[in-house]
Amino acid sequence: MKHCIKSILLGLVLLCSSVYAKQTTIDGLQRSTPEQEGVPSSAILNYVNAVEQQNLGIHSFMLLRHGKVIAEGWWNPYEPELRHIAHSVSKTFTSTAVGFAVNEKLLTVEDKVMCFFPEYLPDTITPYLEQLAIKNLLTMADGQEPAPAYTMADGNWVKSYLSTPIVNKPGEKFVYSSYATYMVSAILQSVTGQTVLDYLQPRLFEPLGIRNILWEQSLEGVSCGGWGLRLKTADLAKLGQLYLQKGKWNGKQLLPVSWIKEATDVHIYQQPDLSAEECAKNDWALGYGYYIWRCRNNAFRADGAAGQYIIVMPDQDMVMAITSESPDMRAELSLVWDHILPAVKNKKLPNDKEAYEALKSKLSTLSLPKPFETIGSLQGKTMVRHYSVEPNERGIKQLSVKVSANECQLILVTNDATHSFTCGNGRWIRGETERNSPYFDSKRRNPVGLSPFSVAGYYGWKNENTLQLRLLYLEDNTSETFTISDDDGKVVVTLCTNSDNKGIQLRGYRNE
Incomplete structure (x- = not known):
């Protein structure tokens, strides 16, 4: 009997060990403990608690020190x-793809x-269009200025962009424009014969295990x-680590050190009229590189919108990747500066078992806030209902x-198909x-080739006649809430999204 118990316990230990080993190698990143890499577990726990107390809508984070993951949570x-x-x-x-193309001498950043x-050029070539590099x-x-906002109905975006007037001398004024980046992607495709996605596969994604x-x-x-x-949170962290390591990965120089420096240097200031004192407090005014923002603490x-971040902190040899649906991106970033950065030490710390276990426990039980509560007396209510609704813009x-x-x-x-959610x-x-x-309701967005989409569903009873359901589209930060009210067979369905x-x-x- 004792021998059997001992064998069972040994099996459990081996099982736990194998699960842990799988967890630590599945994304190719090494793991360590916070204290081992000079960061108190208590500081990370304080950060996570502050995120939840401020209801910042974070979906995940991954913190790396000295190239090792020391904390992660979803x-x-x-x-x-x-x-x-x-x-x-x-x-x-x-912009990383541009770095590869420059290194392969397919183009230069000074090319027009x-x-x-x-x-696709317009009939009249203005001096500013001629100068645009x-x-x-x-x-x-x-x-x-203002930045263009084309839709699918505008036809070829490259042609539309080149026909849009340039009102400021190129290089002189910062005006955020996603279609400027689309043009970079189109240029890369014209010189490589591949989409940026395909071009980066052997150069970036495969070496980094993305x-x-x-x-x-x-x-x-x-x-x-x-x-x-x-892409995954770990993939974001890997790009940050590549930049922290000045373009080197697993001993191989993927991008030149000179390119990493050039891409992360300040080339223009977003708000040049601000005083130095004002800029020092503003993570959106400290200068801009090649689609890279400079920020406080020499980081x-x-x-990305709604709080998607890759934060690289060279002075601390640290990287943090965050995904979220944040209502306050500034507060989200400030929590990193307030809770984690001040606690970092340049030496290994003594083990703090209590704090480490508390952090592990917290990270293992993270969950989004409940979208709504179920009335207790209706917890076990069962029913089947089928409804027809008047014509509507959602095609239901x-x-x-x-x-x-x-x-x-x-x-x-719907008009096109039948969809089922649990x-x-x-x-x-x-x-x-x-x-x-709902993300694809925008006329600028093209869903072709992206499905099937990951989704999560949650429901609860608001009252005896009103059912609430939340569909969370996990890959694109959008959600739908159905509130279904049945009054003796007449139904009203209120359909809201997180943007409306x-x-x-x-x-x-x-x-019936």
């Missing part, structure tokens, strides 16, 4: 193997933009460049709900769907 239903939209962090991958697209695109100083990524394209088949990249970062013709104690299945019949009662249930999320809280109402009736 707020359920997010998880390590899920892709997450990078928004404008995509731009930094595009118009030379790459003679077939790739470097001006890389530094958000292309001279167009796999299964997606990038939106225009209707012309050009990677959008300035937005639309979908630099890739930066019918919807059905099949509610059990633990799950609710939502079936949407939502958990008091918990998220992950799945996949071919249905486009007012939403629309769908009216209809129950099919």
Whole structure:
């Protein structure tokens, strides 16, 4: 009996060891403890608690010191193997592709933009268009103001861009423009014969072990460049580590040190009229490189809407990657400066078992706030309902709900297809769907080739006649909330998105 117990315990130890080994090698990054790399576990725990107290909507983070992951966390239903939209962090991958092309002598940053697209030039070539160089695109100083905002209906974006008036001398004024980055992507495609996504595969993604990524394209088949990249948190951290290591990875120099310096140097100031004192407090005014922001504490970062970050801290030999749906990007960044940076030491720290265990416990139980509560008396309510609704802008013709104690299945019949989602009662249930999320309602966004999409569902009863369901599209930071009110067979469905809280109402009736 004792021998059996001993064998079982040994098996459990080996099992736990193998699980841990798999966890530490699945993304190719080494792991260590915070104290081993000179960072108190208590400081990281304080950071995580502050994130939640301020309700900053962070989905994940990964902190590296001396090239090793010392803390990482995903707020359920997010998880390590899920892709997450990078928004404008995509731009930094595009400028990295420029670095490879420059190193291969396919182009220089001084090359004139118009030379790459003679077939799309307007009838009149203005002096400013003649002067416009790739470097001006890389530094958000292309001279167009306001920045263009093309839609799919505008046809070829390269042609539209070259026809848009340039009102400032190129290189003189910072005006943020995602379509400037699209032009860089189009230039790279013209000289390499490949999309930026394909061009980076053997040069960046394969050496860094970055796999299964997606990038939106225009209707012309050009990677959008300035937005639309979908990849994992670890992938963001790897790009930051590559820049921290001055272009070297696993002993091989992928990009020249000179390019890393050039890309991260200040080439233009975003708000040149601010005083030095004002700039010192503003992470958005300390200078801009090649789609890279300089920030406080001698750090630099890739930066995307709603709080997507790759923060590189050379003085501390540290990298932090963050994904989020943050309502306050400045507060999100400040928490890194306030809680983590001051605690970093240049030596190994004594083990702090209590703090380390508290941090591990916290990181293992992270979860997004509940979108809504279920009324206690309705916790176990079951029903099946089928509804037809009036014509609407979302193209929904019918919807059905099949509610059990633990799950609710939502079936949407649209003009084009039937889609099914499973939502958990008091918990998220992950799945996949071919249905486009609200992100793709924008006329600038092209979903072709990106599905199926990862999605998570949650439901709860608001009252006896009102069911609430939340669909969270995990790869692109958008969500839909269905509030279904049934009044003796007449139904009102209020459909809101995270970008439109007012939403629309769908009216209809129950099919008996």
